Amino acid sequence: MYGYMRLAATNQEGDEGEAVKQELAAHAESEGFTLERVFIEQVRANEPAFDCLTDALTKSGVRHVIVPSLWHFARLPGLQKAMRDHIEQEIGARIWIVQGAQR
Numbered sequence: 001m002y003g004y005m006r007l008a009a010t011n012q013e014g015d016e017g018e019a020v021k022q023e024l025a026a027h028a029e030s031e032g033f034t035l036e037r038v039f040i041e042q043v044r045a046n047e048p049a050f051d052c053l054t055d056a057l058t059k060s061g062v063r064h065v066i067v068p069s070l071w072h073f074a075r076l077p078g079l080q081k082a083m084r085d086h087i088e089q090e091i092g093a094r095i096w097i098v099q100g101a102q103r
Contacts, residue, residue: 001062001065001066002053002057002062003025003028003035003037003038003065003066003067004040004041004050004065004066004067004073005021005040005068006040006049007041007043017040021038023068023098024067027096028096033064035066037056039053041072050083053065053087057093063092063094064094064096065093066097066098067096068098069097069099
């Protein structure tokens with residue numbers, strides 16, 4: 001399973017980023033998966049992490065992606081849907097959303 005998250009402009013993958021990674025890993029494990037890699041979207045990145053994620057999904061055969069919430073895809077609901085649809089319908093992967101998940 002791959003993870004995907006977006007960091008706030010002020011956060012450069014510090015403690016908050018590590019805490020989110022640990023939460024994703026724990027949730028993945030509770031669902032019977034291993035979190036292999038986390039793609040982190042950062043404001044000042046040279047290459048969009050979402051593009052890297054979709055490329056890795058296409059090449060690797062991994063078919064599960066975990067996110068803390070849909071906000072990590074985008075703030076606008078329409079863009080969230082477009083990104084989710086791209087992963088689920090065009091690539092054939094399943095999105096797992098931690099926020100609101102029952103444990």
